[in-house]
Amino acid sequence: MRNNNAEPEYLARLAPVFQHEFIKQLKHLDCRYRKLNKYYFLISSKRSIKSIFLHSIFRVKMKFEVSGFTKKRINDLSELMQDFVKKSINKKTPFKISCSISGTQTFNTNTIGMNAKDIEVAIGTKLELQGYKIDLLKPKYIFILNIFNTVIIAGKVDLKNPAAINIIEKPEDISRAQLKLREAILYFKIDLSGVRNALDLGAAPGGFSKELSMHRIKVIAVDTADLDKRLEKDRNITHLRIKAAEINSGQVFDMITNDMNIDPAESAQVMLSLSNLLRTNGSAVMTIKCPSRNIADYIKNTKKILSAKYTKFRFQHLPHNRMEITMFMLKK
Template sequence: MFPDPRIVVSTAEESLPLAIRELELDFGPEAKVEAIGPEMAVVTAPSLSAQEVADRCEAAPLVFPRHLTVEVALLDADADLDRIAAAALAAVREAALPPSLALQVWVSGPSSYEFGPAAVFGAIAAELDAAGYAVARSGRRHVLSCCLTPRGILLGLNETRDSLSDWPGGGVRLSKSRDQISRAEFKLEEALTEFGLDLPAGGNALDLGAAPGGWTRILRRRGLRVWAVDPGDLDERLARDGQIKHLKVTAGRFLHSNRTVFDVAVNDMRMDPKLSCELMVRVAAHLAPGALAVVTLKTGSREVLATVKACLEILTGPYEILHARQLRHNRHEITVVARRTDAPAD
């Protein structure tokens, strides 16, 4: 056991320095933040809890951490499966967890292990099952994490509500469907899944920068009527859908003439992130109170934290920021989920 709780933070490899800087700025000098792998950092401070870190990630928001666990053991890299399974069972028993829990295993960085996550999962699950524990992959109150890292096998335990994500290391895995139009669909699918967003059935949705129609397809699949705004063409498979209205105009021209009130608005346009947020402020005047808005901010790689802060400040007022995070399917992007407030937009 360690003298102070060690909160392990997972992030995208290219964003690890940004995640560390966010944590340092938010928790101040009494907290020590250090990298422990290509995608992981550890935060330590007296009496610091995973719940406190998770709450700060959501409230601040801190956008680059995407998974948390509390380190309870670190085994040597030469540990075999039997030793890993025995250590996992000992950690669960010491924590006096209920007899049903989730087990999540993943690899961080290059791996030289003779076994992979599937073999580790099987060994730990068998050990726990023999001891009377019911093991699932997700959806339980507590989660046992096992990460194969270059420095050793890390075991972590915490409540799922404080993990930020119910996926191993925050790595949401989505499968391509037969009718998928573009890989950009994964970004919206992940946001809906990761944040547990409830979209209204039968309402009106606005998709800005819709072409070729991936996000429009997802919104239609959820039962929404979609106004797809983009000068470009939509996939021909969407042309026969009478609940999709394709307007081949710019977003600015559409908002100037539109009189429809929308229940959902999404924006995955490739544009300067501050301009994108200013556009979403204009969109707010066309949304019903309480309507959801999802926008991806193309932050680039320079002055990222300052850009994200400025963007969220622009959105605050007409919107309440619900979530802001770099998801697994983002690339130099941040997904922001906001709710239209009752206050009129400027």
């Protein structure tokens, strides 16, 4: 069954923790929506949807309401997905297929005899045999097939779009926080080419510092807690075992990062008092740790405190954020 709805539909993914806030935004925008599970919303809207809470969003290109599913239906679906890919890109464009099955009883490996990976491989292999170019590491587009309990949805994500952050986790990553910074760099398109040194506040166990070091940036890592032992030999990282307020440095940095787990207003005050250590136009990344869900208030207050010294504020809940929002800004 095709989507006959006149309004375009979007499939949005976000963290369960901020769904309540997101629903408030949707109501404010007067959008119709259907909650598919704790991560996904199907939204009808004439305008594209922007929200700091979104981890991904794409325009729905195929939608099938379903009540049961068999392997035969998977084969039909595979044919439809192949047609969709062939109509969307040429044979030289690298892409990958990403399938997820979020059903409960109706769709699982036992009832359809295949898991999401099997479905990806089945569709991808057929396309490869026809000369199309699968690239799992550097795709330009991801063709998404999401199988929910009552509906199947497909669409295409352009990886140039910042709302499609697709970071690759590595076994040598120090902490979840490292992934937050990797995502922030991609999402805010932070240019690290001119960054030679950085001050990392609340650095332990060292994920942010390691991520910066991997970009050949010299890092002063400030935290009273220990850094991960794997960083002991990292010559780009110097650990200062002090509190941020005790910093007494004459050095000027190209970047400041701050992931301290303290109240947002206190954290913002530290960024304000250390702003003289950041060069003009230097970038800063700060995590706003939210003690409650009043996100709008925390964002407003943080911005108010920091506006005297910083500009170009941006805020985003990134896939590896928990009850926190990542903020990017530039020194005035």
